[in-house]
Amino acid sequence: MASLEERIDALTEAQLRHGLEVFRSKLRAAEAAYLNACVHCGLCADSCHYYRTEPALENVPARKLDHVAAAFKRHFTTAGRLVPRLVGARPFDRAMVRAWLDSVFGRCTLCGRCSLNCTIGIGLPRVFRAARAALAAMGLVPDDLQATVDNSLVHGNNMAITKEDWVDTVQWLEEELQMETGDPGARIPLDKQGARVLFTVNPREPKFFPLSLQASAKVFWAAGEDWTLASDPGWDLTNYGLFNCNDEQAGRITQNLVDAMERLGCTTLVIGECGHGFGSARWEGPEWLQRRYPFELCSVLELMDEYLTSGRIAVDPSRNPKPVTLHDPCNLVRHGGVSEPQRRVLRRSVAHFVEMTPSREQSFCCGGGGGQLAMAAYKDRRIRAGGMKAQQIRATGAEIVVAPCHNCIDQLMELNKEYTLGIQVKTVAEMVAEALVTAGPSPSEGKTTT
Amino acid sequence: MDQPLHLAVIAAAAWAAGTLAWVWLGVRGFGRRVLLAPPAGDPAAGVRYAFTAAMLPWAKESVRMHLPSYATGIVFHLGTFVAFGLLAATVAGFELPPALAPTGAIVMLAGAGAGLALLVKRIATPFLRGLSSPDDFIANLLTTSFGALAAVTLLHPQLESAWLITAVVLLVYLPVGKIRHCVVFFSSRAYMGAFFGYRGTFPSARQGR
Numbered sequence: 001m002a003s004l005e006e007r008i009d010a011l012t013e014a015q016l017r018h019g020l021e022v023f024r025s026k027l028r029a030a031e032a033a034y035l036n037a038c039v040h041c042g043l044c045a046d047s048c049h050y051y052r053t054e055p056a057l058e059n060v061p062a063r064k065l066d067h068v069a070a071a072f073k074r075h076f077t078t079a080g081r082l083v084p085r086l087v088g089a090r091p092f093d094r095a096m097v098r099a100w101l102d103s104v105f106g107r108c109t110l111c112g113r114c115s116l117n118c119t120i121g122i123g124l125p126r127v128f129r130a131a132r133a134a135l136a137a138m139g140l141v142p143d144d145l146q147a148t149v150d151n152s153l154v155h156g157n158n159m160a161i162t163k164e165d166w167v168d169t170v171q172w173l174e175e176e177l178q179m180e181t182g183d184p185g186a187r188i189p190l191d192k193q194g195a196r197v198l199f200t201v202n203p204r205e206p207k208f209f210p211l212s213l214q215a216s217a218k219v220f221w222a223a224g225e226d227w228t229l230a231s232d233p234g235w236d237l238t239n240y241g242l243f244n245c246n247d248e249q250a251g252r253i254t255q256n257l258v259d260a261m262e263r264l265g266c267t268t269l270v271i272g273e274c275g276h277g278f279g280s281a282r283w284e285g286p287e288w289l290q291r292r293y294p295f296e297l298c299s300v301l302e303l304m305d306e307y308l309t310s311g312r313i314a315v316d317p318s319r320n321p322k323p324v325t326l327h328d329p330c331n332l333v334r335h336g337g338v339s340e341p342q343r344r345v346l347r348r349s350v351a352h353f354v355e356m357t358p359s360r361e362q363s364f365c366c367g368g369g370g371g372q373l374a375m376a377a378y379k380d381r382r383i384r385a386g387g388m389k390a391q392q393i394r395a396t397g398a399e400i401v402v403a404p405c406h407n408c409i410d411q412l413m414e415l416n417k418e419y420t421l422g423i424q425v426k427t428v429a430e431m432v433a434e435a436l437v438t439a440g441p442s443p444s445e446g447k448t449t450t
Numbered sequence: 451m452d453q454p455l456h457l458a459v460i461a462a463a464a465w466a467a468g469t470l471a472w473v474w475l476g477v478r479g480f481g482r483r484v485l486l487a488p489p490a491g492d493p494a495a496g497v498r499y500a501f502t503a504a505m506l507p508w509a510k511e512s513v514r515m516h517l518p519s520y521a522t523g524i525v526f527h528l529g530t531f532v533a534f535g536l537l538a539a540t541v542a543g544f545e546l547p548p549a550l551a552p553t554g555a556i557v558m559l560a561g562a563g564a565g566l567a568l569l570v571k572r573i574a575t576p577f578l579r580g581l582s583s584p585d586d587f588i589a590n591l592l593t594t595s596f597g598a599l600a601a602v603t604l605l606h607p608q609l610e611s612a613w614l615i616t617a618v619v620l621l622v623y624l625p626v627g628k629i630r631h632c633v634v635f636f637s638s639r640a641y642m643g644a645f646f647g648y649r650g651t652f653p654s655a656r657q658g659r
């Protein structure tokens with residue numbers, strides 16, 4: 001396959017026009033306002049982890065926005081058509097395509113931290129998503145990112161795990177769970193018809209982090225939850241369509257979840273610990289599919305919070321004595337609106353919880369978001385940009401970083417090595433499972449006894 | 451002598467209002483996004499938060515980190531608003547009470563000084579220079595001159611013509627470049643607030659949710 005550079009060189013005028021049309025089709029009044037609004041004050045610069053770790057013009061959020069706004073002004077505003085030089089309008093040509101690619105794929109995790117810190121309040125990631133969609137329409141998504149999407153489309157999960165391997169892993173984990181709990185009745189149900197909860201996971205769990213899936217299963221076991229996994233597509237919560245910004249493909253991946261819910265007759269779709277998976281399923285999925293879900297959806301963090309608040313499970317924080325801090329995945333917290341359940345859960349489950357500064361919606365991206373983990377070409381930038389998160393972590397003095405997102409976990413593990421942080425990285429469920437004080441559900445009532 | 455200039459100001463203001471309305475309608479013409487995901491919060495509360503607490507130093511890191519620039523920007527805007535108020539009063543034939551003149555002049559001079567300071571910062575800061583288009587310099591120079599001349603006119607009324615001519619040029623230029631943010635600031639911030647309000651991120655959990 002031709003490289004991105006070669007593909008850009010080979011772009012025809014018709015392809016460029018098509019890219020521009022797709023870009024225009026993704027804009028609504030909000031984005032049109034954003035594209036007219038930047039005053040070039042530069043106050044957003046320090047909000048971006050790329051700029052903070054490499055203070056270069058191209059890393060300033062407003063500069064990234066400017067590349068997109070320049071083409072917008074040139075093609076869609078009167079001033080941009082009449083006096084392009086004066087207002088910084090430029091045509092959508094190959095040079096512009098290169099600038100877009102480098103900015104919106106190569107220097108941005110779509111984390112949205114700049115939006116909160118922008119003088120005007122420009123929602124930069126919404127604009128960047130429209131630009132990524134245009135590049136996708138011209139076949140200019142970095143190959144490895146697109147391959148991840150293709151895996152989901154072809155295999156039903158982003159790591160191309162076969163059904164046989166998935167089912168084997170689940171069965172093996174079920175045996176492990178039975179050994180761990182001492183309960184031969186402990187189950188990790190597969191395809192249980194009519195279960196209340198369909199639990200979805202990141203394929204990194206069966207592939208690299210089976211203990212985190214086992215931890216979630218242990219929490220469900222302790223809570224006596226009526227739950228299941230799906231063996232066919234619909235078990236993988238990830239959706240890299242959020243990052244290649246091809247809404248049609250993103251919609252098809254979301255449809256896997258909807259199909260699994262309908263196939264199994266579950267009432268609540270529970271999204272495991274994954275920021276972009278939550279953002280995709282909770283917020284973007286209905287828009288991609290252009291319909292509301294006929295079922296409930298929540299994050300497993302909200303479910304664990306509910307278990308603890310209602311007393312359905314009990315925990316002993318002294319079982320997690322090391323100092324713990326929490327990473328806020330951008331798509332779960334800033335863009336997802338879920339910031340407190342995980343905090344309530346951790347405050348109950350660990351002995352020493354310390355917040356990062358800043359945290360919640362002001363938290364720094366770990367650097368792995370926006371599909372960066374899947375784009376090898378930008379790896380050096382990703383690791384450097386992660387330096388902000390490394391600083392934040394180090395300042396807490398924590399020995400364990402809890403990250404309710406498997407993509408973030410991958411990045412944090414790399415940062416751990418690169419910046420010699422000396423930390424362990426865990427999920428919320430792993431902390432809860434460790435702290436559980438329970439004899440498990442009594443066979444008769446299927447509920448927790450503590 | 452000033453009567454034709456007053457008419458020119460009125461005509462330029464009408465142009466500015468009309469073209470800004472055109473810009474605003476153009477933005478609205480892109481259509482609204484109909485959201486199908488159920489909300490987790492209240493978009494209206496998000497908008498209220500975006501226009502209030504979210505702009506204050508304790509909620510906004512960029513303000514905390516750049517307090518002098520933030521304050522300079524506020525003074526610049528304040529001076530400009532006062533100058534526009536004075537322009538409206540002048541064209542409408544209202545006499546400013548003499549006691550107010552010195553205060554008005556000080557605010558507008560401070561505003562002009564702040565504008566100048568921001569211009570110097572733009573020129574002196576490499577990444578800001580790199581970000582800038584000619585519009586950034588023209589918009590600043592016009593607004594700063596307008597504020598400065600307004601202040602001078604208060605003290606030396608014989609210079610009013612020069613101020614009114616600057617006002618006409620500023621008003622004619624206003625919708626062309628970045629000064630159009632006088633309209634899109636409000637829509638952008640409202641959209642941003644509604645977005646984060648809908649998703650339950652605004653108002654910040656730090657506000658006690």
Ligand code: SF4
Binds near residue numbers: 125
């Ligand atoms: S969205 Fe995040 S990564 Fe992208 S420019 Fe803004 S702060 Fe930087």
Ligand code: SF4
Binds near residue numbers: 038043
């Ligand atoms: S803070 Fe906002 S208005 Fe200022 S330069 Fe950055 S994006 Fe533009």
